[in-house]
Each structure stands twice: as C-alpha cells, then as structure tokens.
Amino acid sequence: MVLGLTGFAQAQDTTNVEQFSLYHPSISGSYLAGRGAFEDRENDLAASYFLDALEADWGNIALLDRAFVALVSAGRVEEAEMVAKQLLSVEPDNELARIAVGVVALKERRYASARKTLEGMSKDSLFGIMGNVVWSWAVEEELGGKAAVDNLEPISQPGFKNFLTFQAALMADLSGDVKLAENLYAEAYEADPFVFRIVEAYARFLGNQGKYDEAMDVIQRYHDRGLTHVNIDEVEALITQKKRPGRMADNVQQGAAETLRGLSSALSREQASDISIVLMRLARFLHPKSDLITFSIADLMDRAERFETANALYGQVHRNSPLHGQALVRTAENLQEIGDIDEAIRKLSNLANTMPDNLTAVIALGDALRRDKRYTEAAVAYDKALEMTGGTRTIDWHLYYVRGIAHERDGEWEKAESDFLKALELNPDQPQVLNYLGYSWVDQKLELKRALEMIEKAVALRPEDGYIVDSLGWAYYRLERFEEATETLERAARLSPSDPTINDHLGDAYWQVDRKREARFQWSIALELTDEDDGDLAEKIQQKLDGNLTDLKRVAELSN
Incomplete structure (x- = not known):
C-alpha cells in the first residue's frame, strides 16, 4: 500500500x-x-x-x-x-518511501545502499518500475551500462517500452558503450521523434560522435513539425559550429534525475498531481543545478495556482540558461494572475526591448496588452512577432488568431477577418479559429451558411466545449431555427453552467419558443454570473428583466 x-x-x-x-x-x-x-x-x-x-x-x-x-x-x-x-x-x-531513501543514497554515492534499498521492487507497478530504473542507475556506476540495461529488459508493462528504451540509451551512453547507445537512441527516436528530450539527447549523441549532418537531420525533422524548444536551439547552435554538445547526463545522479523528471512530466500533462510534484522534487534533489528541472517545478506550481511560489523558483533559473528568458516571461505572466497587470506589462515591455530576439516575450506582451483591453498596442506586438517568425509556419496560426481578436475588439473587422482566414489557411481544422470566425459572422448576420458549417465542424472537433456548442446554438438562433437553438443551448449551459453569455443566450431561445418563465429565470441566472468586466451584457440582461417584453422583436433587439 x-x-x-x-x-x-x-x-x-x-x-x-x-x-x-x-x-x-x-x-x-x-x-x-x-x-x-x-x-x-x-x-x-x-x-x-x-x-x-x-x-x-x-x-x-x-x-x-x-x-x-x-x-x-x-x-x-x-x-x-x-x-x-x-x-x-x-x-x-511502501514503494515511494523506498524510492526516496534510495534516491538519497544515490545522491550521496552510497551505491550499495541504494541497490539494497531498491532491490526486488515490482516490475509491474508504476513505482516499482521507477524504483527499478533508479536501481539500474546505481548499478551503472559500479557494474556498467550493460548490467544496468539488462535489468530493464524484462519490464513489459504497456506504455513503458519507449521510456525504458530511452533510459537504457542514456545509461549505455554514460558507460561509453557507443554501439549499444546508438542502437537504443535510434529505437527511442523512431518511436517518439517529436519528444524534445529524446530529440535533444539523440542529437547530442550524434554530435559527440562527430555525425553533425545526422544530428542536424534529427533537429530539422523536429522543426519541420512546427516544434521549437530552447534546449534544442542551444544544441543546434553547437552542432552548426561543429562543436561537440556533450551528453545529457554526465553522471548517474543526473541520469536518475532525468528518469524522475521524465516520468513527472508524463504524469503532469493533465494537471499538477501530487505524484508529479514529488517526482520532480526528487529529481531536483539529485540534480539541483538543472534549470530545466527548476523551471518544471515552477511550471507545476503555476498549474496549482501557487504563483508566488512559482515566481520564486523562476527567479532561481540561471541568467545564462536558455530557459532564463522564458522564466522572466512566466514571472511577468504570473503577476497578471495575481492582479498586477501594470507591472506585468512593464516587465514584458522591458524584456521585449532588452531581448529583441525573445519571441516568447513579444507574444506575452501582446497577450498582456490584449488582456488589459489595449487592443491597438496588442496588435502592434503581434505584428512584431509575425515579423520575427515570417508568418508562414503552421504554428503561426495562433499569432494570426490572437491578432485577429485584438483587431475585432478594436472595431477593425476587416483586419480581423483577414487574420482569422489566414489562421485557417495555415491550420484548417483549428476549432478555436473556426468557432471565433463563425461566431463573429453569425453575430453580425454575415456569411450565415458558411459560418454554420464552420461552427458545426468546430463542435465535431470539440463536442464537450460549452463555448463552441454555444456558438452553434447561437447560429441556429440567428437563422431563426429556435427549437434547435434551444436544444443546443441547453447542452451548452450544461457543459459551461457558469458562463453568463451562454445562460443569456439560452434565455433568449426560451423566450422565442414561448417558454417565458424559464427565459426570465435563465436571464436572472446570467445576471448573477456577470462581473465588472461584463458591464454591457449585464445592462442588456437587466433591460430584458425590467421591460415588459410582449413581443419577440424587442428580445431580438436586445440580443444584438
């Protein structure tokens, strides 16, 4: 237990x-x-x-x-x-307690003690497998890579094969068994060619063997997928100069830290769980100088909404680290989360000026300005970001999308529409863009048939997203298909019951199908859900509740 x-x-x-x-x-x-x-x-x-x-x-x-x-x-x-x-x-x-005791022994180079503590752990459970990998790192130090790798071979639990192959590659690499390491790296890479740590480790290995062209091919394949990471950029710069980039793990402590970090990251994709935090803390204990691990713990604290704790950790990322710029950006973004938007914008503006090549800072500045409703300035920041990227990458759809939002909120509809269409040109199946453009057209009574098709496609891609389902319901409403609108908006309200706009829309639909008591009730709910940022919406809802709405036309006017 x-x-x-x-x-x-x-x-x-x-x-x-x-x-x-x-x-x-x-x-x-x-x-x-x-x-x-x-x-x-x-x-x-x-x-x-x-x-x-x-x-x-x-x-x-x-x-x-x-x-x-x-x-x-x-x-x-x-x-x-x-x-x-x-x-x-x-x-x-208690397997986790055994792992912690073994990790401390490994850190203190008491390898025999670490092996004894972790000996015989299950090869079927999550913690048992984890303990076996840490045990193998302890064996690596004294018996070499082959013995360490052999211990992992019998583990056959589904979902662990490539993770274990990658760990075995790191062990073989550290032990100097070049042939075994190359085979294992190649196997791990072909199974997961877009996991940044596998790409980084394999490119490092190839570069260390003087195989610079092959290393660049590995990196280029990653970039061709539209992916970027500062660690990959750092290795690429060294490979371009035909410099050997060094191993990912220079000792067993760093190797075991990577084991724990990797598992933590895999387990935290959905949320910052207790498990992921524990594993990442153990990883940092083994490798306290790893900026990646420090950054990762800060990221977990972000997701747990412990923004002050996260910022303290971001502040520990070394200024010479490739992650330093991102840490500064995250610090500023967290200031927004705790309500200091002015200080966040000031910090991001300074970053964008002092680190002009920091794309992340420029984009974050645009996002902060947009959040502060400074839409014209936000669009200028996104302009700069698109100049930096060239605006032709698949992932640039997001820059066109957020710039389009800034233009739309600023009353520049033609510019906004152009940006949304460009975003869809780069990524035709992006549900956020399909929804935003489709909803905007519906709200303005433009391109209603095409808008409906877009929103239906977005709903098919994200059927559990209440906001996108709301857009479909509102499209039906604008097309005066009120029964379908009511049914769809009821589903949207179930999916996102705390959104005032969705509840307001449902009230409008109820009114149109002569369910007036339910309409008033729904508008009352919507009004209670509004906050200071929903002033215009609250005013319209209040007019509906205060007015003697005896005709459908008046409701339609207040829905505009």
Whole structure:
C-alpha cells in the first residue's frame, strides 16, 4: 500500500480523523491544518503541521505518510528520508518511501545502499518500475551500462517500452558503450521523434560522435513539425559550429534525475498531481543545478495556482540558461494572475526591448496588452512577432488568431477577418479559429451558411466545449431555427453552467419558443454570473428583466 499517493487521493476524511484520539486534540488539529495546507499546495506549511502532529504520535502510519509526502513536495528531501525510514519500519512495502531513501543514497554515492534499498521492487507497478530504473542507475556506476540495461529488459508493462528504451540509451551512453547507445537512441527516436528530450539527447549523441549532418537531420525533422524548444536551439547552435554538445547526463545522479523528471512530466500533462510534484522534487534533489528541472517545478506550481511560489523558483533559473528568458516571461505572466497587470506589462515591455530576439516575450506582451483591453498596442506586438517568425509556419496560426481578436475588439473587422482566414489557411481544422470566425459572422448576420458549417465542424472537433456548442446554438438562433437553438443551448449551459453569455443566450431561445418563465429565470441566472468586466451584457440582461417584453422583436433587439 502506498499511502503517499493513494492515501491523499482516496482515504475518507472520517477514517483519517478517527485515527487520532479525541484525548489529543492538538494532534487532530495539526493533522487537519496540515491537510488543508497540502490541498492548497502550501507544502512547506503542511509538512510543518504534520511534523508537529508526529511529535506526539511517531508511530502513526497515516501521519508518517502525509508528513513524508509533504516534506518531499516542499523540497525538504533529507528530512523526508528520516520520516520515510520510520514509515518503512511499519510499512515495508511502501514503494515511494523506498524510492526516496534510495534516491538519497544515490545522491550521496552510497551505491550499495541504494541497490539494497531498491532491490526486488515490482516490475509491474508504476513505482516499482521507477524504483527499478533508479536501481539500474546505481548499478551503472559500479557494474556498467550493460548490467544496468539488462535489468530493464524484462519490464513489459504497456506504455513503458519507449521510456525504458530511452533510459537504457542514456545509461549505455554514460558507460561509453557507443554501439549499444546508438542502437537504443535510434529505437527511442523512431518511436517518439517529436519528444524534445529524446530529440535533444539523440542529437547530442550524434554530435559527440562527430555525425553533425545526422544530428542536424534529427533537429530539422523536429522543426519541420512546427516544434521549437530552447534546449534544442542551444544544441543546434553547437552542432552548426561543429562543436561537440556533450551528453545529457554526465553522471548517474543526473541520469536518475532525468528518469524522475521524465516520468513527472508524463504524469503532469493533465494537471499538477501530487505524484508529479514529488517526482520532480526528487529529481531536483539529485540534480539541483538543472534549470530545466527548476523551471518544471515552477511550471507545476503555476498549474496549482501557487504563483508566488512559482515566481520564486523562476527567479532561481540561471541568467545564462536558455530557459532564463522564458522564466522572466512566466514571472511577468504570473503577476497578471495575481492582479498586477501594470507591472506585468512593464516587465514584458522591458524584456521585449532588452531581448529583441525573445519571441516568447513579444507574444506575452501582446497577450498582456490584449488582456488589459489595449487592443491597438496588442496588435502592434503581434505584428512584431509575425515579423520575427515570417508568418508562414503552421504554428503561426495562433499569432494570426490572437491578432485577429485584438483587431475585432478594436472595431477593425476587416483586419480581423483577414487574420482569422489566414489562421485557417495555415491550420484548417483549428476549432478555436473556426468557432471565433463563425461566431463573429453569425453575430453580425454575415456569411450565415458558411459560418454554420464552420461552427458545426468546430463542435465535431470539440463536442464537450460549452463555448463552441454555444456558438452553434447561437447560429441556429440567428437563422431563426429556435427549437434547435434551444436544444443546443441547453447542452451548452450544461457543459459551461457558469458562463453568463451562454445562460443569456439560452434565455433568449426560451423566450422565442414561448417558454417565458424559464427565459426570465435563465436571464436572472446570467445576471448573477456577470462581473465588472461584463458591464454591457449585464445592462442588456437587466433591460430584458425590467421591460415588459410582449413581443419577440424587442428580445431580438436586445440580443444584438
């Protein structure tokens, strides 16, 4: 049983509380405070609360587990090791605790201890497989790459094959087994040619062997897909100069850190989970100088909406790192999230001026200006971005799209329409663009048939997106297909029940099909959902509620 990642997610509150005696209110109080802090991603505070509770009940498995996970999540790995050892004394099958103890031993070059701790872990479970890879890195140091690679060979769990092949390639590369490394890198690359770390590692390996043309082919294939990454750009610059770029992992600690980082990234694609944060913190413990890992932890904090914590981490990215510019941009973007839009724009403007080649900064400046409703200035920033890219790449659809939004909001419809059409030229099946242009045409009663086709296509691509479904319902409304509009807008409201515009549209549709009581109720909901940014919408909704709407024409007028 792995309480660190099942206990937090699955244990029932009543069960947890019942584990603490009513005769020790300070224990239960510290536990509850720690749980609340952990849920809010205040990991350092949570760890302190759980440790307070542990002082009175050191043998409590639930408290040990929670303190251990919170300590690792806060980056206090050495303290977590002490708690993990105690946890293993009462729960020896806790795989995550074994991994943490093994990682500390690996960091301290106690390779025999690391192997002993991780020996015999399952080759079927997520943590067991992870432990086996870390074990292999410990073996790599003393017995060499072949022994390390052989340990991974029997693992056959679905979804892990290419990950393990890549790890084996890194191990063989570090051990100096060039032939084995080349075969494994090639196998991993052909299976996943657009994963930036695989591309980077393979290009580095080829460059280190003096195979510069082959390395450039690998990088160019990545770029041809419309993909970019600053790490790839850094390797490309070295390859272009025919300089050997060096290995991705120069020692077993860095190799094991890449193992943990890679798994964390794979697990965090949807959200910043407890697992992903723990793994990334262990990775940073092994390789504290890795700017990529530091940046990745900050990104996880972003997704958890811990913006101040994220900014503190972005501030630790070294100024000579290729990620430094992105870290500065993210810091400014987080200032927007905490409400300091003026400071964010100031920082981004400075970045765009002092780092004129930083495309990310220019785009972020445009986004910040657009968010602040400074649409003309935003369009100018997007102009600069398109000049920098040339405006012909597939991924440039997004720049035309956001510039089109800026023009549309600024009352420059012809420019906006041109940008949206250009975005669709580069990416014909992009649902956001199909929806925005289609909705704009519908709202202006232009190109109604073509607009409907676009929105129907967008809905087919994103059937669970309430905003796109709303656009389809509103297109039906404009075409006076009110029954279809009502049915579609009801679905949109179910998908996005907190959006005032969708609820307003549904109210209009109800009115048109003579469901007037439901219409007024829906408008009341819409009005309650509006905020200070929805002033015009709120005014129109209030007019509908205040007026004696006896005819359908008046509702239509207020819907414009």
